[in-house]
Amino acid sequence: MATKSANLYARIEPDVKEKAEKILSTLGIPASSAINMFYKQIILQRGLPFEVKLPSSTPVDISTLSEAAFNEELEKGYADMQAGRTKKAKESFADIRKDYGL
Template structure:
């Protein structure tokens, strides 16, 4: 399949740098990782991982800090 579309997006520079480090270790270019993500959205019919809010503790025990 020929790649003809271009994406321009803004991301947090620190997140981008950390992601590039991980992807470099995996030998996966950023563009390939984004393509993999988009293909998973198509295949699953949605975001391919759970998107939830973290559960905060009801109370914080200062003695345990």
């Protein structure tokens, strides 16, 4: 294993740092190891190891909706279900695992 002797200083939003470090701690991975893994993936992928683009659609944050807007979203979902525009949960989870390499 190569000696880790280079320092990296980065400014990160405090809440982002706290949330990420909490997840890393749960996984048993020190932040420095996660950053090292990220850099190694940049080298292996010859770029960022994920797509950097704007999402084609934004998920609806129901906490920001009025009751009428919330009911409208529910109606859209119900209409999709009635029209057969649904997937089985097993199929949806398989797609998620494929899309995210899980």
